[in-house]
Structures are given as structure tokens and as C-alpha cells.
Amino acid sequence: MVKKLSIHRRGPSFGWAKLAVITLAVLGLVFFSGFMIVHWTQRQLLTTDNWVELVAPLPKNEQVSSAVAVYSVDKLFETINVEQKVGEVLPPQAAFLAPPLSERIRTRTTNLAQDLIQSDQFQSIWITANRTAHQKLMNAARDEAPKEEGSQRTGFQLKLENLLTAVKEKLGSSSAGLFANTGERDPAVSVDVDLKTKFETFKKFVSVTDFLNGTLLLASAACLVGALALSNHRRRLFMAIMAAIAIVSLLQLIGIKALRPAVLNQIENVAYQPATGVVYDELLATFQRGATTVFAVSTLLFVLFFVLGRPIVSKNKSVRKWLKVLRATRFWQAVCSARNLISRNRWPIFGVTSFLVMVFMAFIPDFDWQGLVRALLVILIILGLVNLLSPQRSAAYPR
Template sequence: MSEIGKPLPSAEYEELLALRRENAELKRERVGAEPGPPARPGATSHVLRWVASAILLVLTCVLTMAAVAAAYLRSEVLDTDRYVATVAPLSSDPVIQAEIADQVTEQITSRVDIEGLTRQALAAVTEATPRVAPYVTGLAPVIAEQATTLIHDTTARLVATEQFDDLWIQANRRAHQRLAALLTRENDGAVTIDQAGTVTLSVAPIIERVKSVLLEKGVGFARNIPAVNAEIVLFQAPALVRAQRAVSALNTAAEVLPWAALACAAGAVAAAPRSRRRRAVIYAGLAFSVAMALLAIGLAIGRGYLLNSIPPDAISPGAAQVLIDTLLVPLRTTVRMVFVLGLVIALAAFLSGPSGAARAVRRGFTNGADFVNGRISSGPAKRWQHWLARHRRILEAAVVAVAALILIFWSYPTAAVVVTLAASVVVIVIVIEVLSRQAVVEREAVVAGEGG
């Protein structure tokens, strides 16, 4: 009897608290359930709730895939600044530089008869020596070939300079503005996409620059290079013709689909049995991750199909691969971010649950936080720490909600933005847990209850 009223050792406190939490979880799981045959209606309701939740989870998965794809397409197809930022690094890619050099050389040599001009020049020079003329004019093909090599080398050196970066951005900006105008039908019919869905890039500024460099080197025939709005084919996609008719729906879908996916996820959690809603949150997080895994598989298949559909005579396979992979970088980044976000949601819901592993993790974290805080502020918990311990879950949920809203309303969140937000949430949650001194507050509550 003398032992009554004395505080229990720390280890026994922890065991008692764990048993109380487990007992509370078991009671919550039994809410609404009755033993024997009368429980059949409740069991039926339980199954129907899971069926409704499963359907909403499938819709969450489908809508998440559609939302990510629609947001990417709208940003890259309709936002010129976003598109230019995506393709800007291509100006320093050796494969693209070689492709541009080949295409520009072909555009120039197809419009200027270098061999004919050379033959005429040599014939004029040898008018006074008719016997020598045939031998000299026979050199025209050789000189023309050397001139073609000179044009190619000049272009190759140009595309390797910083000046080409500006030309590349200007050309792509102009091409994308034309494409966006075509897809939104804002071009007043001045430009059209042919039935093959060919997308071209104007190289007129590059040709003008090559012409200037050749003239500076004293290459006389460069004066004959005409000022034309020459174009090279970037890629050929018949789907662009159909995309022109669907772009308006895409623009609307990109705004609606993310909210629809979140609404379905919330509905799946609400539809689940009350005692299993934490598990439904885990499934919702996994639904986001599964959606991104399926989208990644679809991207791999679609990329291969698109590369095989591009005619090799329009653009070299190597350049097409580099171009497609660069355009897909923002989408792949978003897929990875949403995939990880889904896993984080599922893991957080699991660790907050009643399983032995989750309790062990929480107990270890709580004890560790109290140990760290005890080094700074030992002794009994203060009044504000009691308040913080009672409301810490609400505060932590508010922190996560604010971070989620920031991520949703951020126009184009990068990987750095997501990592920074995630790290900030983790740090704030740790600070709340450390300051609340949860282990001390729970022990004091047990002592107070036994003393009463």
C-alpha cells in the first residue's frame, strides 16, 4: 500500500501509454459494429463504403495522370516563355549543332548554284586563252565542293558560339508563337499546319548571319544567297492537326483536372469506413504514385512511337531523340515529384497509425525529441508546452496544408521548389514535436490521473 501514489518508472509509463493508445484504437475500430447476426447491415455498409472508396481511388489515379499530362501540354504548347526555357539548352548540344549546320548548308547550296557560278567565273577569266579554258573550267566541281565545305565549316563554327544561343532562342520563340497561334486559331489564316502535321523552324536569321560571315571572308558568290524565309523541319506529327481542335478543351482541363483529382482523393477517404480512413489516406497516396508510374510507362511507349514516326529524311534520328528527350524533361520531372509526394503521403499516414512499427517509430521520435529538448529546457513541461502537445497534430496538418497550397498555386514548381518545401515542412514538424515535449506531457498526465 505504501507504493500507491508513487510515480512509475519511465519504462512502465511508456508501456502503460502504449496500452492505452492501443485500447483506444481498438475501441474506435469497433464503433458501429455489433456481435452476432444483427451486425450484417453494418457489414454490408462497410463493404459498400470500401467499394465507393475504391472507385474514387481509381478515378483519382486516372484524373492525376490526365492532370499532369494536361498541365504539361498547356505549359509547353501554349506558353512560349516556358517552351523557350525548355529548348534553350539545345543550342549547346553537339548533336543539334551538327544538325543545324547540315540543314543550313543544305538550304544555302540548294538556292545558290555554286558550281554554275564558279564555271562562269572561270570561263570569263580564261576567255583570252581558249585552249586552257576547258581544263580550268573543269575545276568548277572541285571548287564548288570546297565552297560547300567552307559554308558548312563556317556554319558549324557559328553554331558553336554564344551568338548562336540568341539566334536559336529567337528562332524557337518565333516558331512557337506561330504554333501557338495555329493551335488557338489566332493567326487569321495567315499560317496553316499541313495534313502531315509538319512543324518547322525558321533559319532565316542564321542564313543571314552565315552570309555576312562569308562576305567578310571575301567569298563573292555569297552575294547571290537570297534573303528567303527558309525553314527546317523540327518534327512531323499528324496528331497536331487533331490537337488544333482539342486545344481549347486542354486549356480548360489543365485548370480543372488537378482539383478534380484532389476532390476524388478526399472523397475516397470520406467514403471509407470511419475506422479505416487512415488506411484510405495510405491508398490515396499510393494512387498518386501508381498514376505516375503508369504515366511514366506511357511516356516510354509514346516516345518510342513518336521517334519511329519521324521520317529520317526530315531530321536525323540522333537530333530527333535529343529534341524529344529535352521537350519531355519538364514532364518527367513532374512525374517524379508527384510520385514521391504520393509515397510521402502514404508513409505519413502509415506512421500515424496504430501498427506496432508505427508506434515504435513515434515512440522513438518522441523520446528523442524529449531528450534533445531536455538538454535545453529540463524539468516539468510548461503550460504552453501542454497546449502545444494537445494541438500539435492540428498545427502540423496546417503546415502540410499550407505547403500543399503553395505547391498547387505555384505556376511551374521545379524539383528545387518541391525539395525546399518538403524540407521546410519536415523542419517545422520536428520543431513542433521537440518544443511540445510530448513524452514529458504524457507522463505528467498519467501521474495527475493516478494522483486524482
């Protein structure tokens, strides 16, 4: 009796190479997502020139100027009982007019303050104050501040000097009695964020942000290039990476819109909420543009590689004819020769480039451990590119 041989089909193996590819791809995507946030933070919030460029046009905005005007008038009248002052100059029979007249004075003062805030003269003061405050804060956080400033309070102090004096002048001589006996100096209008108690935490935040801004993109490139170099299905992996990046970008764009109401609800004074919304939109506009660009590019590359891998394209007579002509060109032959040269000499090429990087590390001034990390990542990227540019051993085109 002949025994039937049972054939056991082996399932797809899951070896260390596949595990390494998946791990590197996931890490690369995480690093890239983190880089988008960190780069925006460093570029928009921690760079003085970009901060000034962001806030420069804000006084011209109707909602922002209105909020600053209300804040300034509140500062001006915080030590004055306007209704009592008005009541003192009114006859007893007209005492009932004190509340509406007081409200009218406050409204007129607010309108005058808003006109001043929207003027070109105030914009110049606004830009100078923001540049000075931001530069001082960043210098202190990065240990670049002069020694004489070390004992001063550390914080973001936006001083808008002479604004209240200008408002008084606009009110005219009729307001002299209103502000009598309030002291020789006007109260300062300033946005003052004291970071003295938490400055060490803020300083570490700036240091970590600067480091990650220069490292995460290199780490992401090293991981993604390494994953593609180790994979036997590079086109599929590349498409998966592009799809993941597109989804992450969409989630970031959705998060910007979803977070806006929550931020506005944190503002207790309802009068300041419209201005806060304007600042929020302007602040995240650059991040939104960056995420939109990343989404568009990743989606385009995904569609391109998807279409090129379809049989309708690969078996198209016109496409095959065009590819045949392309392979006959000197350029294509030079590319193939270069890839074969890299494949035969991959380790010498990697060794020479790594040696040059180390020479650069040895002689560059002010080289620190952060630079060492970046240099090592560059070496890993070179290793991945050398293997990625080398022809794969499999004769079949990886799908």
C-alpha cells in the same frame, strides 16, 4: 433429441459506401494521372515563356547546331548545282576534281554555318524568332490575335532571317561566282508548320487542354477527399492511393525512356536524329522531374503511414509516452476541440463556405461555365474536408 444450431457467419458486406469509395478513389487516380500529362502539355508546350526558356540554349548544343547548319546549307544550295559551278571554272584536265571540291565547299559552308549558329548573335535571333512564332500561334488558337492577322496563314513559322546572308559573307568574295544568277534574295531559312487545314482541331486541343489543366486537379482532389471521408479504413485507403500514384509515376518514367527510340525512328534523315534526341530529352525533362517528385513524395508518405501503423511503433513505450505528452498540450486539445466543433456544425460550415463561393461566382468578372465547374468542384472538396476532419463515429482507430 437436441438439434444443433448451425451458425452461419456472414461474410463482409459490400454496400453502396464501399462501392462509392472504390469508384471515387479510382476516378481520383485517373484524374490525377491525366492532370500530370495535361499540366506538362499546357505549361511546356502551350506557354510562350516556358517554350522560349526550353529552346533558348539549343543552338549552343553541338548536335542541334550541326542539324540546323546542315538544314541551312541544304536550303542555300537547293537551287545551285555546286559540282557544275566548280566544273565550269576548272580546266578540262582537272574536271575530275569537281566532286571532291564541291564536297569540300559544302563541308566548309556547313562548318561556318554551325559557328554562326552557336554564336551569341544568332541565339538572340533564335529566341526572338521562337517567341514571335509561338506567341502568334497561341494568340490565334486562343482568339487573342489582332483582326488584321486573321486572314494570314496560321501555323508555326520560325523565320531565321539573314542567316544565309551571313554564311555568304563568311565564305568571302571567292563565293561570288558560286551564287551568281541565283536571284537577288536569298532563300529563307525557316521552320514552317502549316496548321491551316487542321487549325480548328488544334484550336480545340488548346481550349480543352486549358480547361483540363484548371479542372483535373480539383476533380482529383474532390474524388480522393470524398473517398477518404466515406471510408472506415482511411489509413489503408490512403496507403493504397499513395502506392497507386507511385506506380503510375514509375510507369510514366518508364514510358519516357521506351518512347524515345520510337520517336527517333520516325525521323527519316539520319543526320537529324541526334538533334531530335537532344530536343526530346530537353522537352520531357520537366515532365520527368515532376514524375520523379511525385514518385518520391508518394513513396515517402506510403512508408511513413505503413511504419506508423505497425505494432512495433504503436506499442513502443517511448512513442506512447511521447503521444501522451502531446495529447496533454494545448495545441492537441485545440485540434480536438476544432474537430468536435466541425462535427457538430458540419452542415452550417458547409453551407456558409458554399454561400461564399457562390457570392464570389456572382460578382467575379468574366465568369464562364468552366469557372462554374471549378467552383462546384471546390464546393465538393469543402464538403469532403468537413466530413474528413470530423471525428469518425467508430471508437476504434481504423486500421
